Amino acid sequence: MQTLRLIIQLLDRNTSERNISRQLHISRNTVKFYRERLQQRVYSYKQLQGLDDELLSEIVYADLPSTQDEDERKQDFRQRVPYFLSELERTGMTRQLLWEEYINQHPDGYRYSQFCHHLHELGKVLQPSFHARYNAGELMMIDFAGTSMYYVDRPTGEQINCPVLICVLSFSNYTYVEALPNGRLPALIAALNNCLRYFKGAPLSLKTDNMRQVVQKSNRYEPTFTELIQQWALHNNIALVATRPGKPKDKAPVEGHVKISYQRIYAPLRDQVFFSIQELNEGIRRQLEVHNNKNFQGKSYSRLWQFSQQEQHLLQTLPDQPFMIKHSTSAKVQKNYHVTLGEDWHHYSVPFHHIGKQVTIIYDQQTVEIYLNHHRITVHKRFFNEHGYTTLKEHMPENHHAYQQQKGWDSDYFLRQALQVGPATRSYIEGVLKGRQFTEQTFNSCRGILRLGSIYGKERLEAACHRATHAGSYSYKTLSNILANNLDKAPDIAQTTLFQTPDHDNIRGAAAYE
Template identity: 45%
Template sequence: HLESMYSYFSVELKKIGVTKYLLWQEYITENPGGFKYSRFCELLGEFSKVKGATLSFTHQPGELIEVDFAGDKLSYIERSTGQIISCPVLVMILPFSGLSYVEALIDSTVPQIIKALNNGLASFEGASKSIISDNMKQWVKKGNRYEPEFNETLVQWANYNNINLLATRPYHPKDKASVENMVKITYRRVYAKIRNETFYSLKSLNKRILEKLEEHHVLNFQKKTFSRKELFESEEKQTLQALPLTPYVSKNYTQAKVQKNYHVVLGEDWHYYSVPYRYIGKQVRIIYCTDYVEIYFGNERIATHSRNYSKNNFTTELSHRPNNHQAFLESQTWNANDYLKVASKYGPSTELYFKKVLDSKPNVDHTYQICLGILRLAKSHPKRIERACERALKGVRFNYSILKNILDNNMDKIEESEVEFKKIPEHENLRGASTYK
């Protein structure tokens, strides 16, 4: 009777909160003369061992690639914000040789998975006949033990590379046991060895991952005299299918209206990309893949950017800005030497006046706005600014208002009359110092 209930117990134990003791209580209530709790657990354990018997597979070279995401993520620090970016990690393995590929991704979306799969095939220098993953939502659109429905984009990728897509049975991770084991190896030989290192870009993180993975590949198998790389080179590499001349690229299309700040937003990432300002208010078409974003007006490509996945941020090309915006932003990056360099072109008095302004406040940064105003006066009055500064230098205060007042009232054009000092003539009514002794 108890043996007939083993299958029921196995299913129930997978449910949240269900324990062996609870099942025994239910069992003994229905069967008062049944086994005691200790014997019940012993028999249930023996059944689990029998049911848990494993089947060993012999993999053929070039037949299969197994794919899975590692349960734990890696991360890097975004320099501009100091934000820690967590990255899912995709693991691929050729079960016959054990050669593998590991890559940290921006996210676990289908375009990023396809990009990593392309990189994996490139590292193997060929494609297997089939590729298998579990029933993750990016891989399987509709699960079925015998005929699962795969993601359309992945189907296109598989057809492009002449690979057969496969999926494991639901809740059967041992259907891809090699990659499950490779995830554990990745934790030990990649994660553990770089745990004390700091990375500031996804590129540097992946470069380090591949370095550690290469060290793993050249190590000999336990109790064997050859490594995974040697086995791959000698027996599996030649069995792989040749890759297409160019890797598969999944392109997406959308439309957007150019905003007043001459940017369009890519809604998938909520990131803003610039276009030439003359297209403000126009409807444009955006074509993008995992690496690039292209923007078209009609049939003309008006902008190209590297794709950026940071939300609510801007990617801007300087030439897309209006001239006055360019000049303003350029001035925001200037320091004291930049202002003096420009001032010297107008003359020595102008340069000296700028020095006086820069020295007029304890914090030199507070004078940059004043210098910017004086430069605008200089551009408006290029032939008069030197003379105006020369006159202003005779005072004790040095600022924008004084120079503007001189120029507005044409004081720089007034010739100062020289005072002629003459000797006082002698006269009988003039008394000298001797009179007051």
Template identity: 35%
Template sequence: MSVKNTFLGNQPKSIGMAGKPITMSKLRQIIRMLHQGRSQKSIHLSTRVSINTIKAYRRKLKKSGKPIDYFLSQDELSLSKFFSSGDPAYKDIRYEQMKELLPSLSQELGKKGVTKGLLWQEYIEGHPDGYKYSQFCFHLRRYMRQKHPNLPLDHLPADKLYIDYAGATLPYIDAETGEVINCQVFVACLPYSDYCFAMAVPSQTTDDFIFALKCCLEHLGGVPKALVPDNLKAAVVQTNRYEPKINRVLEDFANHYGTVVVPARPRKPQDKALVENQVKLIYQRAYARMRNQQYFSLQELNNALISYIGKHNQTRMQKRDYCRTEQFVSKEKPLLSPLPDQPFEIKYYRNYTVAQNGHVLMGIDQRHYSVPFEYIGQKAQLIYTDTIVNIFVQSKLVATHRRNKTSGYTTNKDHLCSQHQHYRSRSTDNYLKKASMCPELERMMEVMISKKQYPEQLFRSFDGLLNLMRSYPKEHFETAIRMAIEAEQYNYTFVQNVLRNKTYINSSPPPQTPLPQHENTRGKSYYN
């Protein structure tokens, strides 16, 4: 089922011998009556065509040398060519002069700032006896229509969605600052039913365009087979008549919703005439009614706009016995493809080099994300959404992270080399577990932890002590640790000096010699 929106020029429906139009059906009646032998007066009384015209027809028939019934079997085009005496306007010398100018005039009219009035003034200066303005415009317009004929477009239900922005903006007032904020108006329509959708958005950026398009498809409750945007920067990166370069985000959107993008040809408004017409109707049926109202948020503005668009869609169409909403709901909505289960998230694409520390810096958030250490120094592509960051190297997905919009580092420990993994995994529990094979060292570490030193310095001391344990014989190391505990020197340097200077050799306590017996010795009873 299809509808036609534009029409070709009509074929001639009437013809006259003296400038007065006569319909083809009446002309056939006159020929039939002449064939029957009726008088000119009776034909005049029956058809109300002047006797002079009937005489002219009779003379022309006799002059042809063909029987009258021959003409009754001819089609309308053949009769028109035979009986037409031609338009006298095209035999005028003025037309012959203008005919030579028509190609250049139509070319000039396409230039910026050139109007028909300006062209006529230049024409009349060179041809003072030429056509007046109305006839000049008539012949120029007729020539341009012949040069650029219209083609009737047949639209199928649920086939295309035309997309554009209205030229005029809609304002709202910021309730806090009192600033007047002008919003762009996104407009879309389904050509089969002429069903319209419109909403105000802050700008024509890609984010706002995709958001409006997403709201539009959710409002329609389905997806058409093709999206036909104008050559907007948010939709088309590079215009081309045959293969336009589509915005990567819009391509992702179309793939997510299971549709395709077919932009209108550049500078060809007839490709999207319906949405252009919808913009004009929105000016009349929404803008005009909203002009004296004040709105204090984007939401208020959109509520009013959507309300007026709803009334527009429910208005009975001219020369139709239905409204746009009825046609859409009954004929088009059931044929739309279903919406996807998951909402669409915009993907952004950035190229970076993996830094020496095994991270990629995403500039927009000043956040570093880790990749496996073997990719250090290679080119990486970040594809990120509002929630996820995917990192690709040579088209291979090597890392996925949750997006964090604050500056800093997001590191997956599995991405680090063994030395860095050890460094990242340090903790007091891990060190105590490693020291458990030497109870004296474990006891010393517990005392050091209780002193609440700065973790980085504490871990360095633990690394030094563990290194000494691996470097010296067990009995010597245990003796050095006992000496440090007895001296309350809970640090790496003391233990190192004991081992390096071999102080542990003389570590046995000196023998105690008893005091000599003499009479000055005081017993314990003295202190009682």
């Protein structure tokens, strides 16, 4: 409209079309088009300059064919867009399938690329996004990532999957991420306690989707929360809020940060192997610091800066002690002087002289306390690996301490001991260690082989290992038989015949099968 008004102003001054074109940097045809349109009206140039934009636009563009006129094909497509969008929300439906259905009904319709383009453009109009504003210190949103992370259990080599919790302060987008031992409510509450300590304060409210750990009964207006999460919220003076069922955009900030976590935490850690959940969370924390210190895209400040400068001082002060869930159960001390915590199926030791007694186990996310007649007899750090054993040396009888020493054995230990005998013994022990899927299963064999050196002497053990290595047989029994039968003293020629079937008349030749 500004250009149009300049054209009217110059025409009122009797400026030629050529000069108007040169001054305004537009084509002469454009100037000619507007001059002819304006001359058809009853208004003078002075009167046109006094009109507002809306009225001037109606005068100039009246009776012109609209540039927005659509052909019948696009009009038909526009009417179908709501149906297309609703169908795409159904499980398994894709744009390719929609297009195939569309083109079967309308062979003259859009090809696939144009179909996707128009669906995208028209869908933006029918599904606009709302930019929500949040107040500092007011709201924290939480969600579980769709993909878990894992660590490797050293003794078994088992891959332990861990759900990942993501918490976001909606005003500053300051983020906290933690891998949990499991997805149950006690683990969630422990992670939320860690989150509040990381933020150094508590927001006024917490919003989550209708996850079963938090919401006992979903409802659009009055959801029912589980009793334990309500106790945690009261302890920290936090109000609980749940999203509408099936409306993930109600917590859009944390939904977006799930995707960002895949890019900035999962991806950088993808090739690292962790051997405990503590190591895993240390790796997550390092990448989390990088994420929070990284500037927002297109902005000169980071999440950490916005949090520390504008939000942290508005968070509520945390209670002196974090909320802690205490559970109680009873158990009988088994003959192996351990009790079983049924929730995790993990076994914890007690002093062996309490075998057969009934004890009480008080436990939370961090510790396991064991009481006998209201007197605490031991305390352990809690572990979550099923069927695992946590044993303290002082709980064992004297004759079991040797077994406990075995826990410190590893491949390097046996290789060092074998090298003291000789290089053949070391090579043989290395073959034994590689003979089983789990190296720990070979430790007793290695122990027995080394003991043969104290029975027969290191020189004979070295010679026996030399012979057995040539035969490719790696076991304690092989060496024991060689030494018991003095085969280690046989001439060198026996090396090639020791493990071969001797020639005799009862062997069939090729002629027997003609």
